[in-house]
Amino acid sequence: MPESPPQEAVVKVENLQTTFHTRIGPVRAVDGVSYAIGKGETLGIVGESGCGKSVTAFSLMRLIEPPGEVTGGAVWLGQENILEASETRMRELRGSRMAIIFQEPMTAFNPVLTIGYQMDEQISRHLGVSRQESRERAIDMLSLVGIPSPRERYANYPHQLSGGMRQRAMIAMALSCDPEFLIADEPTTALDVTIQGQILELIQSLQERLSMAVQFITHDLGVISEISDRVLVMYAGRTCEVAPTEILMSAPRHPYTSALIRSIPKFGQRVSRLPAIEGSVPSLYELPSGCAFQNRCPNAGQRCRDSHPPLTEMASGHQVACFHPVDR
Amino acid sequence: MTAYILRRLLQTAVVILLLSYFCYLLMTLMPGDPVDEMIMANPEITSADIDRLRALHGLDQPVWVRYWNWASSIASGDLGYSRTYRVPVTDILGPRLLNTFVLAGAALLVAVIVAIPLGVWAALRKNSTADYVINLFAFAGISVPSFWIAIVLILVFAVYIPIFPAGGTGSIAFDMTPWESFVDRLKYLVLPVLSLSFLSIGTYVRYTRAAMLESMGNDYIRTARAKGLGWPRIYLMHGFRNALIPLITVTALSFSTLFSGAIITETVFAYQGVGQLVFESIQSNDFNVAMVAFMISVSMVLLMNLIADLLYGVADPRISYA
Numbered sequence A: 001m002p003e004s005p006p007q008e009a010v011v012k013v014e015n016l017q018t019t020f021h022t023r024i025g026p027v028r029a030v031d032g033v034s035y036a037i038g039k040g041e042t043l044g045i046v047g048e049s050g051c052g053k054s055v056t057a058f059s060l061m062r063l064i065e066p067p068g069e070v071t072g073g074a075v076w077l078g079q080e081n082i083l084e085a086s087e088t089r090m091r092e093l094r095g096s097r098m099a100i101i102f103q104e105p106m107t108a109f110n111p112v113l114t115i116g117y118q119m120d121e122q123i124s125r126h127l128g129v130s131r132q133e134s135r136e137r138a139i140d141m142l143s144l145v146g147i148p149s150p151r152e153r154y155a156n157y158p159h160q161l162s163g164g165m166r167q168r169a170m171i172a173m174a175l176s177c178d179p180e181f182l183i184a185d186e187p188t189t190a191l192d193v194t195i196q197g198q199i200l201e202l203i204q205s206l207q208e209r210l211s212m213a214v215q216f217i218t219h220d221l222g223v224i225s226e227i228s229d230r231v232l233v234m235y236a237g238r239t240c241e242v243a244p245t246e247i248l249m250s251a252p253r254h255p256y257t258s259a260l261i262r263s264i265p266k267f268g269q270r271v272s273r274l275p276a277i278e279g280s281v282p283s284l285y286e287l288p289s290g291c292a293f294q295n296r297c298p299n300a301g302q303r304c305r306d307s308h309p310p311l312t313e314m315a316s317g318h319q320v321a322c323f324h325p326v327d328r
Numbered sequence B: 001m002t003a004y005i006l007r008r009l010l011q012t013a014v015v016i017l018l019l020s021y022f023c024y025l026l027m028t029l030m031p032g033d034p035v036d037e038m039i040m041a042n043p044e045i046t047s048a049d050i051d052r053l054r055a056l057h058g059l060d061q062p063v064w065v066r067y068w069n070w071a072s073s074i075a076s077g078d079l080g081y082s083r084t085y086r087v088p089v090t091d092i093l094g095p096r097l098l099n100t101f102v103l104a105g106a107a108l109l110v111a112v113i114v115a116i117p118l119g120v121w122a123a124l125r126k127n128s129t130a131d132y133v134i135n136l137f138a139f140a141g142i143s144v145p146s147f148w149i150a151i152v153l154i155l156v157f158a159v160y161i162p163i164f165p166a167g168g169t170g171s172i173a174f175d176m177t178p179w180e181s182f183v184d185r186l187k188y189l190v191l192p193v194l195s196l197s198f199l200s201i202g203t204y205v206r207y208t209r210a211a212m213l214e215s216m217g218n219d220y221i222r223t224a225r226a227k228g229l230g231w232p233r234i235y236l237m238h239g240f241r242n243a244l245i246p247l248i249t250v251t252a253l254s255f256s257t258l259f260s261g262a263i264i265t266e267t268v269f270a271y272q273g274v275g276q277l278v279f280e281s282i283q284s285n286d287f288n289v290a291m292v293a294f295m296i297s298v299s300m301v302l303l304m305n306l307i308a309d310l311l312y313g314v315a316d317p318r319i320s321y322a
Ligand SMILES: Nc1ncnc2c1ncn2[C@@H]1O[C@H](COP(=O)(O)OP(=O)(O)O)[C@@H](O)[C@H]1O
Pocket: A020, A022, A027, A029, A047, A048, A049, A050, A051, A052, A053, A054, A055, A056, A067, A068, A284
């Protein structure tokens, strides 16, 4: 077990490991992921679908349900390792000090309760204010996230709002109790491109205003480069590379990161075919020994097949898990 | 909303009209008519008498004319005369209808009160021993025939441990206070209600469990947990509140099933209800009674359909009756 709580980070994840006990056998959906996010900082987590981004997020909120289980590591929220907290304590933390926005605004709200009711529920649970006060706060939050005529929206049912408005309402609800840590799990993936940009801007401006620590999850490197200070690249449940955003985008060291960046369409570039990454993500059920990326990696050698490359510091704040990193 | 209800009522009326004609046709297809019984009762009747009787009762007319005569007298509020009971159909049907309503209503209430908590419990403790026991009980309730339950109940609670009467609708006594006669009626109701509700309990448990599992698997449950809400609120306000939508429909629709399914229970318990009346009147060619009772059953099904749809809209804000 980790010894000391971190100094200034709002959240610090150490060696997180989450396992699904499936019929075929245990599957490590998250395997030894570590990172810290400071006040007012945004960490982007990027990786292909199925690499364990959501499982990481749910593990942090302690929302993993059987057959899944957090099997190791520590998650420090302030001075407290919440993986050891009681369920009662978790209910106090969830929705107040830590909050999450989900990918699907269409299904994340309960369809038979009004937006206002669902916001009030959380506000009165954590802030213990009167009905009137919680209502006022909910309406303030709705207007803060740029929802027009918030008083009417407050009384609306989720289906009466468009997808973008619903995601704004979701953000309003998540932020209603002043969380210090916000997880956004692909909050724009289900939305139209034009609305995606607005939601990104909204999250960015709110973060600056409320100086939260934000963990922004996406499968889209293009999105992450706009919003995050640092980026963590995940592959098959593990960390490939962590670096400040500009460094990662301009000088990636892991072959996977470099391939991901090459597959982003560039503005004004005329391409007949995007250079997609060859091969496919190995199933977590049949991970090879050694590096999980070996079957798609141009640099792979014997050592990559034999053992896992450890995450090593290449430069200050730039860590890579690769035996044959890409040269600059 | 009002326009919707009016439109649905109009549709319902049309369906009732069509079905009544269909029922009338079926009735005329049955072997024997009232005159046949008069013939059997009187060996000295002549064929001229028979023709005269048929003409008197309009039985020599084509079916659609007879139907028209019957339907227009029904529409004017005259339900006809019961040949076997020798009173107007209204007199005999009224109390019978009330009895069946009481029986079916009480059975519904008992079934809902027992089944919903069991179903919710089974869903929340999915794959536990409690879940298996509840499911076993539910399947037993669904597959055991209702007359069997009725007989077992009579044997246990009327014969071996005689605490309830084995059959009937009420004691014949004239010196009971209203309270005493109410208690007396209740005593006669217990076994028929238990036997009738037993069938529905199994079905409702299965529906509740399925609806609750479905609802608890939705994304909004995860959202509710992520907000830090406690389990009672998550189960009730989020899980059960949504499970209620399909349950309302099933329950409202099954009330008409209970209503018509009461026929077996009423027969076993000699309970003076509509089901028993229909059975007797068909056997004795009591045309007027059978037709009216049929029409009431049919209208019940259609009415409960309408109520189910309206309640559905109340429970689910996404439904609008524009
Ligand atoms: N309920 C589950 N049962 C078994 N395995 C699961 C379950 N949920 C997730 N996983 C495993 O975890 C992996 C990561 O999933 P997830 O975190 O949702 O991916 P993403 O990065 O797209 O958010 C999946 O590929 C799957 O193998």
